[in-house]
Amino acid sequence: MQLPRNPFKASLTGDTRYGCWAGFATAYATEILATTGFDWLLVDGEHAPNTVPTILAQLQALAPYACAAVVRAVNHDPALIKQLLDIGTQTLMIPMVDTADQAAQLVAATRYPPQGFRGVGGGLTRATRWGEVEDYMATAHEELCLIVQVESRSGVDNAEAIAATPGVDAVFVGPFDLSTDIGHIGNPHHPEVQAMIRHTLDATHAAGKAAGILAPVEADARRYADWGFDFIAVGIDISLLRQAAKATVSRYKGAE
Ligand SMILES: O=C(O)C(=O)C[C@H](O)[C@@H](O)CO
Numbered sequence: 001m002q003l004p005r006n007p008f009k010a011s012l013t014g015d016t017r018y019g020c021w022a023g024f025a026t027a028y029a030t031e032i033l034a035t036t037g038f039d040w041l042l043v044d045g046e047h048a049p050n051t052v053p054t055i056l057a058q059l060q061a062l063a064p065y066a067c068a069a070v071v072r073a074v075n076h077d078p079a080l081i082k083q084l085l086d087i088g089t090q091t092l093m094i095p096m097v098d099t100a101d102q103a104a105q106l107v108a109a110t111r112y113p114p115q116g117f118r119g120v121g122g123g124l125t126r127a128t129r130w131g132e133v134e135d136y137m138a139t140a141h142e143e144l145c146l147i148v149q150v151e152s153r154s155g156v157d158n159a160e161a162i163a164a165t166p167g168v169d170a171v172f173v174g175p176f177d178l179s180t181d182i183g184h185i186g187n188p189h190h191p192e193v194q195a196m197i198r199h200t201l202d203a204t205h206a207a208g209k210a211a212g213i214l215a216p217v218e219a220d221a222r223r224y225a226d227w228g229f230d231f232i233a234v235g236i237d238i239s240l241l242r243q244a245a246k247a248t249v250s251r252y253k254g255a256e
Pocket of ligand 1: 046047149151173174175176177178214
């Protein structure tokens with residue numbers, strides 16, 4: 001069989017792609033989200049209680065739908081990256097990337113020798129469809145999409161070099177970590193943070209790469225779309241459930 005295509009990678013330039021955080025760490029909830037019309041979902045292995053098996057189950061749940069899976073790892077560990085790729089992750093997001101050297105190491109973790117140092121799982125892995133995909137090792141990188149997160153002052157200072165790193169497909173701004181790192185705790189609206197977000201967007205586009213951001217507040221998402229962000233997470237499933245549940249209960253019991 002042919003290597004599965006990565007429609008998310010193919011769609012990175014063009015109209016803004018709208019996504020949602022998937023934080024319940026269950027395939028059932030993620031599958032429900034996949035039926036709602038979002039272009040992509042972030043299966044969050046950084047802050048949601050996910051493990052490699054729960055991420056695998058969510059990839060399998062998403063497979064039949066026209067809703068792309070973006071998998072976020074908890075850290076830069078090449079062993080974890082290897083497992084996430086082996087279960088069939090094609091779009092991988094890595095948090096807290098501060099330098100071009102780190103970005104280059106992450107690229108290398110996703111590539112087989114001699115371009116990198118990814119270990120060979122071969123017929124053991126879902127990525128190769130247990131050995132059925134022709135030329136997997138020679139072609140896998142073509143359908144892999146590596147997104148690095150810029151979410152610190154150092155990351156913004158190095159945004160040009162990070163974005164320009166060969167093999168980095170996109171840069172995703174983490175507005176909450178960025179604002180907190182520079183002393184405006186949890187306040188992405190501070191003008192200094194907004195300027196850094198815009199700088200990162202411009203640096204990413206100057207390198208010919210796509211830029212994404214999390215914006216659960218609608219006014220922010222619309223502003224970022226106007227600025228030219230290519231993919232925006234406009235919701236967080238856990239917040240959406242809480243908002244809907246609180247609104248429902250308050251209609252009967254009054255706001256508490
Ligand atoms: O810094 C950010 O913003 C992000 O990277 C997203 C958060 O990690 C996400 O968990 C929302 O709280």
